[in-house]
Structure formats: structure tokens, C-alpha cells
Amino acid sequence: METTVNLPLSSRQRLSAAGQPMLASGYGRRRFVQGAGFALLWAAAGLTVGLLAIVIGYIFVRGLPGLSWRFLVTAPEGGLSGGGGISTTIVTTAYLVLLTLAIATPLGSGAALYMSEYAGDSLGLQIVRFGIEMLAGVPSIVFGLFGYALFVTRMHFGFSLLSASLATAALVLPVVIRTAEESLQAVPRDLREASLALGTTKWQTIWGVVLPSALPGMLTGVILSAGRIVSETAVLYVTLGGSSLLPRNIMDGGRTLALHLFYLATETNAPVSKQMATGVVLIALILLINFSTNWLGRKWKAKTL
């Protein structure tokens, strides 16, 4: 029997002596294979975590000395010097994230809702779904060029928060749609049927049961795209202008944290410590977003389960 594997060595030998030699014979080799497998998996995991730690550690070690309260609350000087702090870029990042999500969330959730609940499984829908997959793989600079051609020039929005938000929204839409659709389809059929069987309409069922159940997952997609927006540079490089001043309305251009870092690293005489300090703030922001996703998800689960 299989249970012999768990017995102490002596009794295992006794049992095999009692007429089960087959089991004992392959055991050493199987244990070796298992050990080697574990070792490989452990090495892969360890290497990944290690690399991550090195990257983040390096940036923190080199960037922390340049980081100060003053650095955070001072506006960048602009121009070639790379002097000053990063205050306006942090605020502009927040503006851009909020505006982009305000565009992408209703649009993406609506599209996902339609595809998951109403469209059925037609050929047209499969093509649309394939298109969304494709969009997710398009390099972000292509979205930037698209935004530049359409919003900045053709529609005369200029280099502005509006142009940049629209282009970035197009960039994150596939993520929003896909996570939303996945969470909608993960809602058990049981729940939909239970609601419909009470004499509610399909619309009421979607709003009353399906959406609330899918909301944590949909929200995860939205927050993940917030991280994507924070770290985006290519799209913004060709749509947001790059002014180091604080935008006063959505038709003003500006500079997000990531875009600022790009300028610092490529076009200014700023010292490396300043670039690294900006990188630290950027990484901290993204970590914060990811942790809040996890925290929110867990809190949500605790509430309903």
C-alpha cells in the first residue's frame, strides 16, 4: 500500500520483506527526483527575489541620500540644469492618474459588461476580444503617436493633460476590460439564477448581484492600471508637453514623475543622486499602489465571506 512511504525506515523494510519489494526498490530514486525538483524551483524563486532586491536596493542606496522633505516640496527648475525638487511632478502624476481612470474605468467596465453579459458568443465578439488582446501587446509609444496625431494635432487639444489622459486611457483600456470581464465571468451561475428566479430583470440581476460580486476584481484591474499610468513615459513624452510647471486646467501640459525622471536622465545635467532619489519616490508610489490593491481585496473578501 501507498502508506508504507510514510512509515519509519525500519518498518518499511519489514513490510517489503513481507512481500512488497516493488515499492521499496524505486523509493531512493523518486526521493532524489523530488529533492532535485524542489531545489530547482527554490533556486528559480530565490534568483527572482534576489534580482528584485538588488535592483530596488541599488536605487534606494544611491537615491536615499538625495531624498529630503525639501526635495519633495520644491518645484523643479526646468531647463537643462535639472535643479530643484519634484513637487509639481507628483501633483501632475496624481492629476493624470485621476483623469485617465475617469475616462478608462467607465468605458472599460461598460465594454466588459456588454461583452460578458449581453453580447453572447458571436464571431464578431471573438474578433473584438482578439483585438483587445492585440491592443494589450502594442508598444506604448505607438499609443503615444496615435494620441499625438489624433488628440494633440487633429483635435487641437495641444500638449495637455486631456490629450495625455485620452492616449493613456487607450493604453490601459485592454487591462481594464480584460480584468473586468474575467471578474464578471467568475461570478457563479448559481448567483445569477438565484436572482433571476426571484422575478428580477436581467438588468436588476446585473446591478444587484453580478456587479457587486465582480467589483473587487474589477477594482483590482483599475488600481493595477493606476500603477501602469504612474510608470508610463513614452505616451506622455509625445502628448503631455513636459512643462515643469503645475497645470492649472486640463488643457495645460505638464510633467509626471516618471516623465521627469526620463528628462533628468537624458536631457539634463542633474547629478545621478537626484535621478535616483526621483526613482525612489516613483518606486515607493508604485509599491503603495500594489499594497493598497492587496489590502482592499482582502478587506472586501472579509466583508462578504
Add this chain to the structure above:
Amino acid sequence: MTTKTLAQALRLPLAQLQTSPRPQAVPLAVATAARQSLPAATFSAQDYSLYYGDFLALERISLDIPARQITAIIGPSGCGKTSFLRSLNRMNDLIKGVRTEGSILLDGQDILLPGTDVVALRRRVGMVFQRPNPFPMTIRENVSYGPRKLGEHNRARLDEIVERSLRQAALWDEVKDLLDRPAMALSGGQQQRLCIARALAVQPEVLLMDEPASALDPVATLKIEELMRDLAHDYTIVVVTHNMQQAARVSDYTAFFLSGDDRTGRLVEFGRTKEVFTKPHDRRTEDYITGRFG
């Protein structure tokens, strides 16, 4: 609009809700009394056939389901019991490629006609599912969900409905202090009774139960069966069950479904439970209930 569908439209229960005050607007004692005076709902299937695409799942079922009685549908797996049950509130509509022939009359009206308001039908014909499926909300919200969606927003009246429904489902004493706790925290048997309470909250006339106890332990099963006997005073109940002892214990009428090699379900025998189980007319019924197959 033909005269028939017009007549149907006039009889819609939602319209009734607006014109005559349903018991949910009056105190509990009165409500129970009023309950008795509601029309007894009967089903009558006439030469009803059901197709999934090209596959004939049920063939020419003719069956009268009496009011305020428990009718059990028994038979081996895959004989179409559940398909038939889900025909009674048109739940099969959710499946692609479903087609029907014949008719199913609810109080004399064919619910299979194209003009039928399925939403209103399902309000009259409640359903309890095989696996307990409470919504991921609080206990209170679960029960008040149906009434809220039907337009009841008065807090006090909703509270009344919640209490009455939970009492009817024999769950009130166990959960009265936990109403704002998540429904998922309840045991499986309690969840199933919560689902029954949720179905009762919209004041249906018929209760369809799809193996309501198959996922529960024996004690919880017994509770559900007692509850079904209580509810049969007020409601027409149709229950699908695998469990022949359960059918014998709990039901007034029994329908035995069976499918042959073609996998098409047919009604073999229908009658008073006592007769079906003691003096079955059909040889196959006898073989099944004595455990020779199935």
C-alpha cells in the same frame, strides 16, 4: 395583441401587486390569514416536449400538479427531472438552443406562449436550488433582495418581510441576532433555509425545489423536510429528488421519470405517493423504487 395575451397581461402578478395590497403591507397575523385566501396555483403540463438543440430531452410529458400539495419528481440521473422543474419557471430559457412543444398551464394559462412575461412568472414561481446559493451579502439583505428589486423600499415593511420569511423558513430563532452578518457564515443547512426564506419573501404561489437537501447532512435534511411539510399548507411545492425515501416521506404525489437508451426523458407513472410506492402500475416504477436499478 391577441385577446389571449392581453388577458394574460391583465393577470400579471406585478399588476396585482399594485392594485391589491399584498399581505406584506399588513401585520403578521393578518398576513398569514390573507395567505390562505390567495389563489391556489396549479400546473398542468400537456404533451410538453423539450429540446436542447436537436436533442429531445423530454418527450410529451402530461402531468397535473395539484395546489398546496407536495409533488415529488423522482427518477435516475439524466432522466430529465431537473429539466422539467426548470421548465416550470422558464429557467431553461437561459440555455442556448432550447425549444419546447406542447404547453404548460399555470392556473390555466400557457406559460410557454411567446408573449409570456417571464420575470412576472418567476415572481409567482419561486425556486430553491440544489446547492445553497446565498448572495454574498448579509442575511437581512439576502431576504430583502427580492422585495427591494420589486420596488419595496420602506424600511419597516422590509424588516417585517425579513422576519416573516425567516420565520416561515424556520430560521428566525437561529439568526435573529445575526441579521447583519454575512450569509456565508451560516452552515450549509442554514444557508439552504435562508435561500428558502429569500424565495418566500417575494410571496410566490409555487415553490420549485431542485434536490434541496442533497448537499446537506441528515439532520439538516430532516429540517428541510419538516419545513416543506409546513410550507405545503400555503404553497404548491414541486420537488426533484434523488432520494426515494425522501419522496416517500415528504410528498403527496409522485411522478416517476425515466429515460431509455435515447436519453430522452419520459413520464412513466404519476399518482398519489402512497400508491406509487405501494402499488405501482408500471413494472419499471416497481423496479426503480425497490432499488433494482438507478
